[in-house]
Amino acid sequence: MARTASLSGYxxxxxxxxxxxxxxxxxxxxVFEAHGYSNLExxxxxxxxxxxxxxxxxxxxxAISRIHDDDAAKEAKLALRFDNTxxxxxxxxxxxxxxxxxxxxxxxxxxxxxxxxQAGRFREFTQADIDIVGEGALSTRADVEIAVVMAKALQTxxxxxxxxxxxxxxxxxxxxxxxxxxxTAAVLRAVDKLEKIGPDRVARELSETAGATEExxxxxxxxxxxxxxxxxxASQVRELLPADAAGAELLEEGLAELTEVVDELNARxxxxxxxxxxxxxxxxxxxxxxxxxxxxxxxxxxxxxSGGRYESLATKGKRSFPGVGLSIGVTRLLSALVDSGxxxxxxxxxxxxxxxxxxDEDWAAAQDVADQLRARGISAEVAFSAEKFGKQIKYAxxxxxxxxxxxxxxxxxxxxxIRSGEQTAADPASxxxxxxxxxxxxxxxxxxx
Amino acid sequence: MARTASLSGYxxxxxxxxxxxxxxxxxxxxVFEAHGYSNLExxxxxxxxxxxxxxxxxxxxxAISRIHDDDAAKEAKLALRFDNTxxxxxxxxxxxxxxxxxxxxxxxxxxxxxxxxQAGRFREFTQADIDIVGEGALSTRADVEIAVVMAKALQTxxxxxxxxxxxxxxxxxxxxxxxxxxxTAAVLRAVDKLEKIGPDRVARELSETAGATEExxxxxxxxxxxxxxxxxxASQVRELLPADAAGAELLEEGLAELTEVVDELNARxxxxxxxxxxxxxxxxxxxxxxxxxxxxxxxxxxxxxSGGRYESLATKGKRSFPGVGLSIGVTRLLSALVDSGxxxxxxxxxxxxxxxxxxDEDWAAAQDVADQLRARGISAEVAFSAEKFGKQIKYAxxxxxxxxxxxxxxxxxxxxxIRSGEQTAADPASxxxxxxxxxxxxxxxxxxx
Numbered sequence: 001m002a003r004t005a006s007l008s009g010y011x012x013x014x015x016x017x018x019x020x021x022x023x024x025x026x027x028x029x030x031v032f033e034a035h036g037y038s039n040l041e042x043x044x045x046x047x048x049x050x051x052x053x054x055x056x057x058x059x060x061x062x063a064i065s066r067i068h069d070d071d072a073a074k075e076a077k078l079a080l081r082f083d084n085t086x087x088x089x090x091x092x093x094x095x096x097x098x099x100x101x102x103x104x105x106x107x108x109x110x111x112x113x114x115x116x117x118q119a120g121r122f123r124e125f126t127q128a129d130i131d132i133v134g135e136g137a138l139s140t141r142a143d144v145e146i147a148v149v150m151a152k153a154l155q156t157x158x159x160x161x162x163x164x165x166x167x168x169x170x171x172x173x174x175x176x177x178x179x180x181x182x183x184t185a186a187v188l189r190a191v192d193k194l195e196k197i198g199p200d201r202v203a204r205e206l207s208e209t210a211g212a213t214e215e216x217x218x219x220x221x222x223x224x225x226x227x228x229x230x231x232x233x234a235s236q237v238r239e240l241l242p243a244d245a246a247g248a249e250l251l252e253e254g255l256a257e258l259t260e261v262v263d264e265l266n267a268r269x270x271x272x273x274x275x276x277x278x279x280x281x282x283x284x285x286x287x288x289x290x291x292x293x294x295x296x297x298x299x300x301x302x303x304x305x306s307g308g309r310y311e312s313l314a315t316k317g318k319r320s321f322p323g324v325g326l327s328i329g330v331t332r333l334l335s336a337l338v339d340s341g342x343x344x345x346x347x348x349x350x351x352x353x354x355x356x357x358x359x360d361e362d363w364a365a366a367q368d369v370a371d372q373l374r375a376r377g378i379s380a381e382v383a384f385s386a387e388k389f390g391k392q393i394k395y396a397x398x399x400x401x402x403x404x405x406x407x408x409x410x411x412x413x414x415x416x417x418i419r420s421g422e423q424t425a426a427d428p429a430s431x432x433x434x435x436x437x438x439x440x441x442x443x444x445x446x447x448x449x
Numbered sequence: 450m451a452r453t454a455s456l457s458g459y460x461x462x463x464x465x466x467x468x469x470x471x472x473x474x475x476x477x478x479x480v481f482e483a484h485g486y487s488n489l490e491x492x493x494x495x496x497x498x499x500x501x502x503x504x505x506x507x508x509x510x511x512a513i514s515r516i517h518d519d520d521a522a523k524e525a526k527l528a529l530r531f532d533n534t535x536x537x538x539x540x541x542x543x544x545x546x547x548x549x550x551x552x553x554x555x556x557x558x559x560x561x562x563x564x565x566x567q568a569g570r571f572r573e574f575t576q577a578d579i580d581i582v583g584e585g586a587l588s589t590r591a592d593v594e595i596a597v598v599m600a601k602a603l604q605t606x607x608x609x610x611x612x613x614x615x616x617x618x619x620x621x622x623x624x625x626x627x628x629x630x631x632x633t634a635a636v637l638r639a640v641d642k643l644e645k646i647g648p649d650r651v652a653r654e655l656s657e658t659a660g661a662t663e664e665x666x667x668x669x670x671x672x673x674x675x676x677x678x679x680x681x682x683a684s685q686v687r688e689l690l691p692a693d694a695a696g697a698e699l700l701e702e703g704l705a706e707l708t709e710v711v712d713e714l715n716a717r718x719x720x721x722x723x724x725x726x727x728x729x730x731x732x733x734x735x736x737x738x739x740x741x742x743x744x745x746x747x748x749x750x751x752x753x754x755s756g757g758r759y760e761s762l763a764t765k766g767k768r769s770f771p772g773v774g775l776s777i778g779v780t781r782l783l784s785a786l787v788d789s790g791x792x793x794x795x796x797x798x799x800x801x802x803x804x805x806x807x808x809d810e811d812w813a814a815a816q817d818v819a820d821q822l823r824a825r826g827i828s829a830e831v832a833f834s835a836e837k838f839g840k841q842i843k844y845a846x847x848x849x850x851x852x853x854x855x856x857x858x859x860x861x862x863x864x865x866x867i868r869s870g871e872q873t874a875a876d877p878a879s880x881x882x883x884x885x886x887x888x889x890x891x892x893x894x895x896x897x898x
Contacts, residue, residue: 006539007494012490012491013489018488019487022488033828034828035830036799037799038467038797039468040462041462043459043460043461045573047456063513065514066509066512067510079516080493095452099464102833104830105464112493124493141833145831267813268813268816349487363590364713385590398549
């Protein structure tokens with residue numbers, strides 16, 4: 001992917017790179033479906049109104065319009081989706097009568113953002129989301145399940161060590177209220193920048209935008225510095241509070257929920273999660289559990305998998321559909337792992353066997369051979385013409401096709417492993433390649449710990 | 450899909466409908482990969498210039514722009530792709546140095562057209578394409594291979610009887626030249642409307658737009674009425690020609706190529722193809738073989754799979770990349786087959802087993818049971834809370850989940866088939882559902898002939 005994209009910010013993969021991406025997406029699909037998640041695809045376009053309801057992202061939206069639009073006034077203004085969550089919430093409210101709740105879905109689709117392109121930032125990229133949505137209420141166990149399924153999915157991808165960093169908006173907001181900070185949105189926005197701009201500048205922003213005193217800023221920053229592998233964060237939070245402030249309802253809810261989530265994660269995916277009270281998430285719609293994920297050795301990527309609980313993103317009249325979800329930024333992850341050489345494919349095509357031609361008129365007979373292989377799940381191509389064998393072998397070699405097939409015209413068949421040069425007699429009705437050569441293999445240069 | 454779309458022309462599927470679509474797409478992928486085709490995805494956006502080079506489709510294009518575009522002047526005008534062929538040709542010329550030719554690729558992506566929505570016409574829809582592109586030259590065998598692979602793919606989909614209707618632009622254009630009609634593009638456009646407007650109006654259009662005499666119009670219409678299951682079309686064409694017109698080079702090439710294609714199709718996929726000399730294809734870039742496909746019982750869909758040979762769609766300086774391809778209109782096909790009840794899914798979720806809770810605190814133990822099943826490829830969900838068993842069973846029943854799991858808390862396990870009511874002791878480490886219940890089954894109401 002060192003090639004320059006012909007449109008800045010738009011990544012297009014070569015065949016071998018796409019094989020790696022397909023492997024990642026197939027693996028995710030397998031894990032999600034094993035846990036009962038149904039696939040969903042929503043339309044690429046939303047009304048601008050739907051998109052703008054959900055936060056300050058108007059600069060990033062791509063609007064669409066017909067080039068010759070005769071009746072523009074009659075039609076709603078449309079734009080491309082910038083994530084999978086907002087379209088999902090819209091889909092749920094529109095189709096609530098046809099869905100069974102709790103509804104588990106996965107959604108792997110492209111999204112578009114008109115951001116200024118830079119290294120690892122794309123204008124079109126694939127997100128892989130899972131969400132559970134309930135009707136009226138949804139158990140905190142849904143938060144646990146979502147995090148466990150994603151942790152298992154990331155494990156199965158074998159891309160290295162990662163940590164889910166978990167917090168609760170209820171805990172943070174409850175704490176800010178308990179110490180007298182009422183501009184909780186402004187506090188969250190400031191604290192969210194901790195890793196990027198450091199504690200001094202966060203303290204200044206807390207004072208400027210959230211009206212924090214020096215003492216309040218110090219307390220807010222102390223909270224954000226709590227990070228524990230187990231549930232001991234709870235006692236650390238209580239220690240930070242003045243005696244008369246304890247017991248605030250929101251804070252207690254947050255402490256209880258985060259304790260449950262961290263406890264269950266430690267039990268089900270040991271060593272994969274920690275409580276990190278600096279996690280805030282930029283988007284406005286989160287109301288409880290929030291999660292980011294860091295991939296060791298690739299901290300430059302930021303969070304590779306993020307999300308959380310949203311209590312009221314999807315509502316329809318008096319009905320509400322609380323949900324929780326996590327989303328993997330597939331394109332950025334793939335591009336980093338392919339560029340670093342950590343992931344690659346053993347060949348550029350699905351083909352396992354290239355059937356050569358001894359004479360031009362053998363083409364139909366060669367297709368019969370290939371069809372016998374294909375019928376047994378072995379991908380095969382046939383040469384178009386009887387070029388010199390050296391040239392036909394080079395064709396296979398250039399693509400990494402491991403086997404070349406020869407037919408002598410009298411019913412005799414031989415197959416050659418072009419890596420070892422070994423050539424043996426073979427029957428197209430029964431010969432199979434070794435299992436590891438059947439489909440392109442994904443090469444992991446970093447072993448999973 | 451009887452529901453009204455919230456945006457006219459944009460179809461969104463319910464979970465069971467999406468399972469049917471996934472089954473179709475998985476089947477296509479399997480057939481394409483068995484024949485050595487690599488997957489490609491191109492970006493959704495192209496420059497308007499790229500799209501407009503390739504025909505009169507400007508009315509249908511969706512342009513995109515950033516809502517707050519500070520430097521619009523600096524950026525190329527962009528629009529969403531309207532097919533997969535034009536982006537593929539652009540990708541091939543841009544990446545020629547990184548690709549091995551002949552290059553076989555399949556591409557299954559959404560495309561967008563701002564057409565006025567009507568029954569079975571969508572503004573966003575999925576196309577599944579296969580193409581072979583060569584460098585400098587490409588064997589007519591590529592035309593045969595493309596048609597054979599698509600015929601096998603359509604057979605494997607088990608959607609009923611279909612016929613590939615094959616023609617050659619060289620044959621048609623060569624014939625028109627031979628009878629003195631030189632405005633071949635105008636003639637093709639008129640003849641392309643034969644099925645829609647009938648012979649009398651085509652004759653009038655031929656006279657008005659292509660300057661045809663009554664005799665020339667009669668001959669052009671006679672050619673378009675030739676339809677043969679074998680290669681006897683060739684002698685019928687020769688009979689139509691005046692004695693002094695025979696032997697035109699383009700016509701002879703067309704006759705030879707179409708004879709080869711029809712012959713090989715009859716040998717490899719008997720009964721699936723015929724020569725139909727009315728086929729013209731609207732798009733300008735076709736230069737040789739052209740193909741449309743009719744699905745018996747669904748003639749109202751028009752062609753479900755179309756394409757052909759394009760000699761010069763992709764060029765780069767002096768290098769040319771001739772290609773041939775076919776494209777299935779997946780969304781229209783799926784929507785027709787689901788609406789007619791011909792295709793359906795046996796359940797709405799991937800889940801095979803729903804693990805119930807006897808008591809709320811059994812959740813972790815129930816997840817252990819589910820994990821044992823998942824590890825053996827059996828999709829399982831766990832209840833969030835210990836509601837009454839009747840309610841838990843109803844949860845599974847509503848989704849079509851075939852099996853419900855019970856645990857007695859002392860290591861005893863039972864599994865119930867909720868269709869038969871049969872309940873038996875089971876070991877989570879070894880129990881498996883019958884193969885036909887492992888994943889959702891696709892139900893075909895019309896048997897494949």
